[in-house]
Amino acid sequence: MSEMAVHKLSLEPALSALRAAGESTRLRILALLSGRELNVKDLTQILGQSQPRLSRHLKLLSEAGLIERFREGSWVFFRLAEGTPEALLAEAIVAGLDRDDPVLQLDAARATAVQKSRAEAAQNYFKAHAKEWDRIRSLHVAEDQVEQAMIDALGRGPFDLLVDLGTGTGRILELFAGKADRALGFDVSHEMLSYARMKLEGAGLAHAQVRHGDLFHLPLADGEADAVVLHQVLHFLEEPALAIAEASRVLEPGGRLLIVDFAPHELEFLREEQAHRRLGLASEQIGRWCADAGLDLKSHHDLAPAGSGDESKLTVSLWLAEKASVGAAGEKPNSAAKDGAASSVEEAAA
Template sequence: MNDVLDIFRTLADPTRLRILALLRQMELSVGELAQVLGQSQPRVSRHIKILADARLIDRRKEGSWVFLALGDPARLDPIFAAIDAWSVDQGDHWGLADVARLAAVRADRAAAAERYFESQAANWDAVRSLHVPEAEVEAAMARALGQRPLGRLVDIGTGTGRMLELFGARAQSALGVDRSPEMLRLARAKLADRGVDLRQGDMYALPLDSGSADTVILHQVLHYAQQPALAIAEAARLLAPSGVFCIVDFAAHDHEELRSRDAHARLGFDDDQIARWFAAAGLDGGAVDSLPGDVLTVKLWLGRRPAAIKDLAA
């Protein structure tokens, strides 16, 4: 009973209800949340502490930023069911204004990333090689994927098409998706005679059918994602039973300068984060390799779509 009272006391404030509603849409930093709410960071931080103490939200520090996400779904689902049942169809004034300002935050993030990608397209492969030598990363990927046929291969955020160049010959079909037309132009020039397919698309809404891939690669892309959990869920949607999802990205670090210099949205990831996101997307798996560099460590995580019942019985 005391736990129930704590939850209702916590939610007896319109700002804290607004914070929960915003975090249902996407993870936000404290600064972004203050921007959307139109309140000072100290004031927003007090509300965040109350929500975190009630175990309704989680806080995660990345460098000098703190990112906020919803807490345990088992704790929050009944709350959101009640809120949704009691809400009026047309929404309230503050809710509509928050949605509009949140869209502006998303647009600012996307525009900054797109400017960076356009400026770096011509030397993208060189940019990627600034950390652990790319040959070492590619060898680790080959080990992780094993000798099995890759089937229908999809490379999300394909950039200049290096993953398709490397693994396309082992696949029944190979397709790369990228949001940047300039990146795709360079990939088409590089892969003109490889028989691969290239499409423009967003990693949060891929132009592909569910279950249409046997192998999905997300190579050095996730740290640019505004919503990494959503990007993983969307990639996992593509996997057929027994399909494999390979993520290559940085281990968690504190090199804050990468946000402004290289448009990184996230300062790497830890194994528990990826494992939770895999589980939420219906995948088994976790970390399979770690490649320390002079500054950053590259990690490989492998997720698998469980086999269908008929496959298990065979």
């Protein structure tokens, strides 16, 4: 926020933004998007206006830089803009509105009802799969032990941008929200994204957001993040090395990658019933994949369950890697990461 404060709007962009906001429906939209993400269908239900009319309002607000849009499959979501002088102006406009105004109160009540309906659908999906996840959790140490080990491994922060790949329920974003100025989770499941969004909004974590995205092709610039987490994701993937390479690409030099997954095991039912592609991951393989991606493996820690000799139990492993600095020739070490990662996949399959 301090970095944004030194940038000011010149007269014409300021007038453009104020003109865009200077209409009753558009002011109501700004108020609704404060602290929440809504799509066009949500807004039509809340405001009782046609989609073409609302789309026009949203286009004007977006062009003026007061709101931003992002696509999630066939849906487009909107939220207040962030990180720009126009975003500061949008926040100031919303802050100056009287939330006791009857129109705004009715809008807020309708928004709560819409979000409740969306949350119920997401919770139904979560409940339908809860037994499967509970069974897996019963095979390893308690989640609070795993989470504390993750916090200890990744460090205090604060992180400018923490990225969680395969975010699922958004729990990792919740866990690290207090250590990040911004937290962003990606997943390909619309149901899980709905559930995660409901949880994050309910917790008041406006700076923690989820997006639909392929973890092999992230919509992030090179070096944009300073922390990335891959929690219980790699064992589902055909090519985990490529996911590590992509995580390395978006990390800045010195940025950290935390991988949490299972150590090698023999529980075949996880492959047959839970779609686990790999029965755990060996530390040596993780080390090779990290090296190929320009990452230095800094630490490896195992959390074995009580009675660790029991082959029906799972050991949770944590690996912390750090993005290598730019080489002497000025070339980033992960420039050939994907080629190296692909060769490592072939090694693992051999």
